[in-house]
Amino acid sequence: xxxxxxxxxxxxxxxxxxxxxxxxxxxxxxxxxxxxxxxxxxxxxxxxxxxxxxxxxxxxxxxxxxxxxxxxxxxxxxxxxxxxxxxxxxxxxxxxxxxxxxxxxxxxxxxxxxxxxxxxxxxxxxxxxxxxxxxxxxxxxxxxxxxxxxxxxxxxxxxxxxxxxxxxxxxxxxxxxxxxxxxxxxxxxxxxxxxxxxxxxxxxxxxxxxxxxxxxxxxxxxxxxxxxxxxxxxxxxxxxxxxxxxxxxxxxxxxxxxxxxxxxxxxxxxxxxxxxxxxxxxxxxxxxxxxxxxxxxxxxxxxxxxxxxxxxxxxxxxxxxxxxxxxxxxxxxxxxxxxxxxxxxxxxxxxxxxxxxxxxxxxxxxxxxxxxxxxxxxxxxxxxxxxxxxxxxxxxxxxxxxxxxxxxxxxxxxxxxxxxxxxxxxxxxxxxxxxxxxxxxxxxxxxxxxxxxxxxxxxxxxxxxxxxxxxxxxxxxxxxxxxxxx
Amino acid sequence: xxxxxxxxxxxxxxxxxxxxxxxxxxxxxxxxxxxxxxxxxxxxxxxxxxxxxxxxxxxxxxxxxxxxxxxxxxxxxxxxxxxxxxxxxxxxxxxxxxxxxxxxxxxxxxxxxxxxxxxxxxxxxxxxxxxxxxxxxxxxxxxxxxxxxxxxxxxxxxxxxxxxxxxxxxxxxxxxxxxxxxxxxxxxxxxxxxxxxxxxxxxxxxxxxxxxxxxxxxxxxxxxxxxxxxxxxxxxxxxxxxxxxxxxxxxxxxxxxxxxxxxxxxxxxxxxxxxxxxxxxxxxxxxxxxxxxxxxxxxxxxxxxxxxxxxxxxxxxxxxxxxxxxxxxxxxxxxxxxxxxxxxxxxxxxxxxxxxxxxxxxxxxxxxxxxxxxxxxxxxxxxxxxxxxxxxxxxxxxxxxxxxxxxxxxxxxxxxxxxxxxxxxxxxxxxxxxxxxxxxxxxxxxxxxxxxxxxxxxxxxxxxxxxxxxxxxxxxxxxxxxxxxx
Numbered sequence: 001x002x003x004x005x006x007x008x009x010x011x012x013x014x015x016x017x018x019x020x021x022x023x024x025x026x027x028x029x030x031x032x033x034x035x036x037x038x039x040x041x042x043x044x045x046x047x048x049x050x051x052x053x054x055x056x057x058x059x060x061x062x063x064x065x066x067x068x069x070x071x072x073x074x075x076x077x078x079x080x081x082x083x084x085x086x087x088x089x090x091x092x093x094x095x096x097x098x099x100x101x102x103x104x105x106x107x108x109x110x111x112x113x114x115x116x117x118x119x120x121x122x123x124x125x126x127x128x129x130x131x132x133x134x135x136x137x138x139x140x141x142x143x144x145x146x147x148x149x150x151x152x153x154x155x156x157x158x159x160x161x162x163x164x165x166x167x168x169x170x171x172x173x174x175x176x177x178x179x180x181x182x183x184x185x186x187x188x189x190x191x192x193x194x195x196x197x198x199x200x201x202x203x204x205x206x207x208x209x210x211x212x213x214x215x216x217x218x219x220x221x222x223x224x225x226x227x228x229x230x231x232x233x234x235x236x237x238x239x240x241x242x243x244x245x246x247x248x249x250x251x252x253x254x255x256x257x258x259x260x261x262x263x264x265x266x267x268x269x270x271x272x273x274x275x276x277x278x279x280x281x282x283x284x285x286x287x288x289x290x291x292x293x294x295x296x297x298x299x300x301x302x303x304x305x306x307x308x309x310x311x312x313x314x315x316x317x318x319x320x321x322x323x324x325x326x327x328x329x330x331x332x333x334x335x336x337x338x339x340x341x342x343x344x345x346x347x348x349x350x351x352x353x354x355x356x357x358x359x360x361x362x363x364x365x366x367x368x369x370x371x372x373x374x375x376x377x378x379x380x381x382x383x384x385x386x387x388x389x390x391x392x393x394x395x396x397x398x399x400x401x402x403x404x405x406x407x408x409x410x411x412x413x414x415x416x417x418x419x420x421x422x423x424x425x426x427x428x429x430x431x432x433x434x435x436x437x438x439x440x441x442x443x444x445x446x447x448x449x450x451x452x453x454x455x456x457x458x459x460x461x462x463x464x465x466x467x468x469x470x471x472x473x474x475x476x477x478x479x480x481x482x483x484x485x486x
Numbered sequence: 487x488x489x490x491x492x493x494x495x496x497x498x499x500x501x502x503x504x505x506x507x508x509x510x511x512x513x514x515x516x517x518x519x520x521x522x523x524x525x526x527x528x529x530x531x532x533x534x535x536x537x538x539x540x541x542x543x544x545x546x547x548x549x550x551x552x553x554x555x556x557x558x559x560x561x562x563x564x565x566x567x568x569x570x571x572x573x574x575x576x577x578x579x580x581x582x583x584x585x586x587x588x589x590x591x592x593x594x595x596x597x598x599x600x601x602x603x604x605x606x607x608x609x610x611x612x613x614x615x616x617x618x619x620x621x622x623x624x625x626x627x628x629x630x631x632x633x634x635x636x637x638x639x640x641x642x643x644x645x646x647x648x649x650x651x652x653x654x655x656x657x658x659x660x661x662x663x664x665x666x667x668x669x670x671x672x673x674x675x676x677x678x679x680x681x682x683x684x685x686x687x688x689x690x691x692x693x694x695x696x697x698x699x700x701x702x703x704x705x706x707x708x709x710x711x712x713x714x715x716x717x718x719x720x721x722x723x724x725x726x727x728x729x730x731x732x733x734x735x736x737x738x739x740x741x742x743x744x745x746x747x748x749x750x751x752x753x754x755x756x757x758x759x760x761x762x763x764x765x766x767x768x769x770x771x772x773x774x775x776x777x778x779x780x781x782x783x784x785x786x787x788x789x790x791x792x793x794x795x796x797x798x799x800x801x802x803x804x805x806x807x808x809x810x811x812x813x814x815x816x817x818x819x820x821x822x823x824x825x826x827x828x829x830x831x832x833x834x835x836x837x838x839x840x841x842x843x844x845x846x847x848x849x850x851x852x853x854x855x856x857x858x859x860x861x862x863x864x865x866x867x868x869x870x871x872x873x874x875x876x877x878x879x880x881x882x883x884x885x886x887x888x889x890x891x892x893x894x895x896x897x898x899x900x901x902x903x904x905x906x907x908x909x910x911x912x913x914x915x916x917x918x919x920x921x922x923x924x925x926x927x928x929x930x931x932x933x934x935x936x937x938x939x940x941x942x943x944x945x946x947x948x949x950x951x952x953x954x955x956x957x958x959x960x961x962x963x964x965x966x967x968x969x970x971x972x
Contacts, residue, residue, distance in 0.1 A: 015664040020551040021558055023656045023820045028637045028644065031553060033653065035661060036546040051903045058902070058909070060522040065506040065695045066552075066678065067517060067633075072507055086639050095639035147553070147635045149646070151514045151694065153572050153581035153684055158514065160635070167519065170509045175521060178501040180912070192552065192678070198639055208637065209551045334509045416544070417537045417971075423544070426666070485903075 003310035007366050008203055010380070014439050016041070016366065016390075017204060030200025030208035032359075037439050040390035040420055042211070042362055045278065046190055048388065049213050049356070051485065052274040057229075059186030059215065060179055064167030066192055067149055070157045072166055075333035076326070082162055083142040084112055085119050086198050091135025097198040098140045101128065116140050145195045160194035164212045165353060167191075169326045172218065172349075176340055183342045183349060184219035184227070184263060190358070204359035205314070211358035217267060218349035220342045221323070224261035236269035239282070240303075242289035260301050264321065264352060271305060271317060271354055277485060278361070279385045280368050284308035287319075298325035307364045316361050322351040369440060376465065382440030383463060387483045391422045393475075394436040394444040400425055407447045411457065411472050419479055437462050443482065445475060489796035493852050494689055496866070500925050502527070502852065502876075503690060516686025516694035518845075523925050526876035526906055528697070528848055531764065532676055534874065535699050535842070537971065538760040543715075545672030545701065546665055550653030552678055553635055556643045558652055561819035562812070568648055569628040570598055571605045572684055577621025583684040584626045587614065602626050631681045646680035650698045651839060653677075655812045658704065658835075662826055669828045669835060670705040670713070670749060676844070690845035691800070697844035703753060704835035706828045707809070710747035719755035725768070726789075728775040746787050750807065750838060757791060757803060757840055763971060764847070765871045766854050770794035773805075784811035793850045802847050808837040855926060862951065868926030869949060873969045877908045879961075880922040880930040886911055893933045897943065897958050905965055923948050929968065931961060 011017045015035030034042055054061055073079045085098035098119045099110040105128045114122075119140040122128075129135065147160040161167065168187045175187055190213045200206050234251040240258055250269045253259040259268070268287060276282055287303045295302035298320075305317035327348055331338040339346045369382040386392065395412055397404035405425070412423055422441065424432050429446065436444050444460040451457050456469045459478070470478060497503045501521030520528055540547055559565045571584035584605045585596040591614045600608075605626040608614075615621065633646040647653065654673045661673055676699045686692050720737040726744055736755045739745040745754070754773060762768055773789045781788035784806075791803035813834055817824040825832045855868040872878065881898055883890035891911070898909055908927065910918050915932065922930050930946040937943050942955045945964070956964060 013664060015546075015661065018657075018660055020653075021555040021656055022660065023816060023822055024555050024557040028555070028642055030637075031551040033548060033550040033657065035548055035657075036665060039547045039549045042549070055906065056903050060501075061525045062519060062521055063525045063528070064519040065517040067680070067695055069507040069510050069514070071510040088639065093640070143639055147637075149633045149635060151516075151633075151682065153574065153629055154579070156514055167506075170507055171504075171519065171521075174504055174508065175501065178499055179522060194553070196637065209553055330509060336509055417542050420541065 003367055003370065004203070006370060007363065010366070010370070010382075010438065011035075011038070011203075017362075028208070030197055030206070032204060032207060037390040038362070041365070041384070041388055041440075042358065044388045044390075045362060045365065046213060046358065048277060048485065049190075049274060050188075052277060053215060053270055053354075054186070054188045057186055057270060059188045060175055060181075061188045061190070062167065062171055062175065063191060064161075064164070064171060064189065066160055066194070067151070067158050068161050068166060068170075070159065071333060072161075072170060072330075073146065073159050075329045076166055076169075077329065078146060078159075078162055079144070082146060083144045084198055085114060085116065085140050086143040087119070087123065087137040087140045089130035089133060089135040090138055092130060092133040094130060094132045095198060096131070098123070100199070101131075102126070116142065143196075143198060145197065147194050147196050162195050163193050163355070164189045164191045164214045165216055165326075165355065168214065168216045169330055169351075172327065173336065173338055173340075176218070181340075183223070183340070183347065184217050186215050186217045188213070188215045204363045205311070207359060213356040213358050215267075215354040215356075216322075217263070217352045217354075219263055219352060220347045221350040222347075223342075224263045227262040227266055230262040230266045233266055233269035233273065236272055238268060238272055239286045240289065241286040241306075245286060260321075264301065264319075267352060267354060268303065268319060271319070275305070275316075277385065278365055279383070279388060280307055280361075280364055284368070286313070288313070296320060296322075298322050307368075309364055309367055314360060314364065315357070316364060317354055317356045320353045320355070322353055324348050324350050326351055379434055379437060381437040381462060384440035384442070386442040387485050389440040389442055390420060391436065391439055391441045392419045392443065392483060393421045393479060394432070394441050395421060395423045395447070396429060396432050396444055397425050397447040398429060398449070403452050404447050407451050407455070407472070411445060411447070411475060414472070415476055415479060418476075419483075433460065433465075443479070489853055489856065490689070492856060493849065496852070496856070496868075496924065497524070497689075503848075514694070516683055516692070518690060518693060523876035524848070527851070527870070527874055527926075528844065530874045530876075531848060531851065532699060532844065534763060534971065535676075535760060536674075538763060539701060539756055539840075540672070540674045543672055543756060545674045546661055546667075547674045547676070548653065548657055548661065549677060550647075550650070550657060550675065552646055552680070553637070553644050554647050554652060554656075556645065557819060558647075558656060558816075559632065559645055561815045562652055562655075563815065564632055564645075564648055565630070568632060569630045570684055571600060571602065571626050572629040573605070573609065573623040573626045575616035575619060575621045576624055578616060578619040580616060580618045581684060582617070584609070586685070587617075588612070602628065629682075629684060631683065633680050633682050648681050649679050649841070650675045650677045650700045651702055651812075651841065654700065654702045655816055655837075658813065659822065659824055659826075662704070667704075667826075669709070669826070669833065670703050672701050672703045674699070674701045690849045691797070693845060699842040699844050701753075701840040701842075702808075703749070703838045703840075705749055705838060706833050707836040708833075709828075710749045713748040713752055716748040716752045719752055719759065722755035722758055724754060724758055725772045726775065727772040727792075731772060746807075750787065750805075753838060753840060754789065754805060757805070761791070761802075763871065764851055765869070765874060766793055766847075766850055770854070772799070774799070782806060782808075784808050793854075795850055795853055800846060800850065801843070802850060803840055803842045806839045806841070808839055810834050810836050812837055865920055865923060867923040867948060870926035870928070872928040873971050875926040875928055876906060877922065877925055877927045878905045878929065878969060879907045879965060880918070880927050881907060881909045882915060882918050882930055882932045883911050884915060884932060884934040889938050890933050893937050893941070893943075893958070897931060897933070897961060900958070901962055901965060904962075905969075919946065919951075929965070 016038040020031035087098045236250045250265045259265040290302040301321045303319040304315045306313040327338045373379045397408045445457045502524040506517035573584045736751045745751045776788040787807045789805040790801045792799040813824045859865045883894045931943045946953045
């Protein structure tokens with residue numbers, strides 16, 4: 001089995017994630033949901049993101065609606081440009097993303113932005129037929145990837161947002177004003193976005209409904225190197241890939257002009273420091289500089305934070321210097337003046353963005369944490385950071401007798417409100433340890449004969465399998481200490 | 487100004503919440519978003535809900551997609567029944583919710599389930615005209631309140647869920663299986679739901695896109711009084727309204743048959759205990775028993791948890807014993823067998839539901855916490871529970887000098903990752919205190935001349951305005967202690 005298959009099997013069997021509406025077998029691809037263990041790891045991951053980026057930097061977080069006015073997407077360009085080329089078979093009615101189809105059949109790089117005439121020509125020249133039934137295709141069309149909805153009895157046109165950042169741009173004037181903000185100001189948002197993909201990929205990697213955690217840093221373009229707090233992170237080691245891989249500190253990267261300014265270097269460093277705490281192996285990550293062909297037309301410099309997975313390099317965070325593209329578009333469509341004062345000078349802020357795909361991060365953390373222990377009966381374990389583990393503590397009475405249950409309940413009621421605890425009394429103690437290891441539980445507390453005598457329990461550690469005794473009254477402070485983030 | 491006006495003004499000016507897409511003035515009603523202070527109080531409220539209900543009871547939490555298959559809503563009955571009567575003016579094209587219109591014009595109680603012929607008759611009999619232009623109406627229609635979306639290039643029909651509980655029902659078989667669940671089993675979900683209201687109300691009270699926190703307890707209908715854990719909450723005092731108000735313990739309510747069984751009594755008690763920790767005044771809440779006319783047809787017993795606001799009694803949580811209505815509907819549409827084993831007997835579980843409207847709770851907490859201090863310059867303060875306050879600590883250097891800033895930074899870096907802290911150096915110290923009180927910050931730490939000498943700061947308490955000195959090194963443990971939930 002591939003690593004992907006291992007993870008998907010674990011996800012399905014242990015309630016990390018699974019397809020939406022699976023009771024109805026015809027349900028559409030690209031919709032997955034989080035089960036109990038998935039919700040817990042996702043929430044802890046997002047809490048870590050808040051801690052290491054939002055709170056650390058003093059950013060402001062908002063939570064905007066997912067249904068947004070048509071005018072927002074007129075201004076942003078999504079109504080006109082956010083589309084993929086699609087072809088439909090005349091015989092069996094199957095639809096395909098044209099650029100991917102040509103790419104697969106002709107083994108050439110094809111841009112998704114290819115014009116319709118060019119698409120039709122390539123299909124004709126290469127005699128490409130429907131992969132399902134060998135039929136011919138209708139002329140290609142552009143398929144807009146936004147989901148449309150109609151509001152109220154007058155059917156006003158609106159859209160599910162295809163990216164969370166649009167809420168941040170349109171809310172910027174109010175947030176800046178009511179927070180008495182100063183540039184640079186980071187505004188962050190966690191939330192769902194929606195893209196009507198033509199052919200969504202398996203699992204959490206390309207979804208039609210997905211979580212983003214986005215940060216838009218509004219800054220004065222004249223002061224990108226005027227950033228005192230850069231000093232705090234200047235020694236952060238960055239792995240930058242630009243035709244070749246180099247490992248370099250943030251300040252060296254600035255000196256050698258590998259990074260354009262302190263502001264970009266500072267936020268990329270925060271991002272790397274954050275990922276170093278997720279359990280994703282640092283040596284299997286990189287900041288890849290995008291070529292001019294790859295990056296969005298509004299971005300003057302773009303880096304993808306990528307992680308090495310069993311699929312190859314996977315983009316987790318898009319980091320784009322979007323300049324004044326967004327505020328300018330919204331200002332011209334809404335006729336609002338979006339300039340703000342920075343040290344008594346009027347500025348239309350530029351934006352540096354860190355756009356993180358949450359679901360892909362969760363997948364990557366699971367893949368990097370997954371181990372099969374050859375030394376010990378091929379036990380499967382997730383070596384998750386304790387503060388990211390869905391279940392932090394197991395409580396296991398050795399026997400099903402009342403006195404064991406009572407002591408277990410005593411421990412449970414001490415810790416179950418503030419920690420994620422799983423109480424398990426069924427099966428052999430070995431099997432119960434296995435079940436906990438499989439979902440990454442770092443600590444198992446066993447109630448045994450000695451507990452009845454002296455109110456101590458054993459702690460068993462997931463990775464080393466070593467054990468030690470501790471008083472029940474000390475378990476709470478043990479957990480607080482062990483779940484601290486350094 | 488009314489209490490509502492006070493809250494909305496505070497919400498707008500201090501970034502609790504505000505209309506979505508407000509840059510585009512034509513944006514539709516019923517869409518509001520949370521600003522930085524709103525996000526923080528909402529997240530803390532939800533964390534308290536998780537602590538006091540989900541974790542305490544050992545429930546499982548899922549996070550499902552918002553776009554769901556058409557078949558789900560065929561089964562649930564929403565496609566057929568989830569509609570309001572609407573009338574449209576022939577002259578000015580305005581649309582109105584017919585039942586509300588008749589109610590306003592004729593001052594009679596009208597059900598939203600009134601048949602179209604009856605609506606038309608009432609409009610004719612009472613000669614009701616368009617309130618905008620005095621025009622006549624077209625015949626009334628039923629307006630389905632679900633938002634429709636189309637998936638993929640074949641335009642497959644799907645809907646934004648109108649309630650989060652449908653994800654829980656369709657996921658029940660997998661969750662029960664992979665968690666090796668036992669009845670009773672609570673499955674919880676926090677997430678967005680969507681209702682295309684004809685005329686949404688102001689603010690957070692009736693939204694088209696809103697947050698729910700729902701719990702569905704799956705249980706064996708033969709064992710509703712077989713619940714050991716009821717003992718833990720039997721002395722909870724419940725305020726039950728059923729034609730008259732009574733205050734009674736959970737166990738007395740059972741004895742007197744005011745509540746039907748231990749399971750219902752247990753979960754209502756957990757709910758009341760939870761709300762007692764939110765800062766909503768207990769004496770201004772009640773569990774109102776719904777009459778047969780009011781409750782949903784599938785519910786054998788229904789209570790609304792209501793709170794007294796400046797609008798009168800507002801429903802925060804709908805508590806319905808839904809029996810086997812949902813699992814039966816999904817089982818018959820999907821042809822899946824949804825029975826589970828309970829102590830070696832096959833059971834189709836019944837469901838008791840606690841469906842909480844998050845946005846209304848946030849509004850109610852703000853209204854109940856809002857005080858104008860007549861003793862002290864009419865200062866406005868939010869007397870929020872410290873663990874629900876958006877900002878937990880202010881850091882205020884008395885002077886703008888470097889030595890004051892440095893000490894402030896020292897304190898900031900000790901606490902800003904793990905607590906919500908606001909650093910403020912502008913304006914008089916009095917005005918800075920006011921700004922913190924207005925958003926409910928319980929503690930303000932001031933860096934003054936003595937700080938420079940001995941590394942102590944003053945703590946100022948929001949409610950009493952009293953002050954005391956504390957070492958900077960002790961602030962962290964002071965906050966941990968003061969933010970504990972009892």
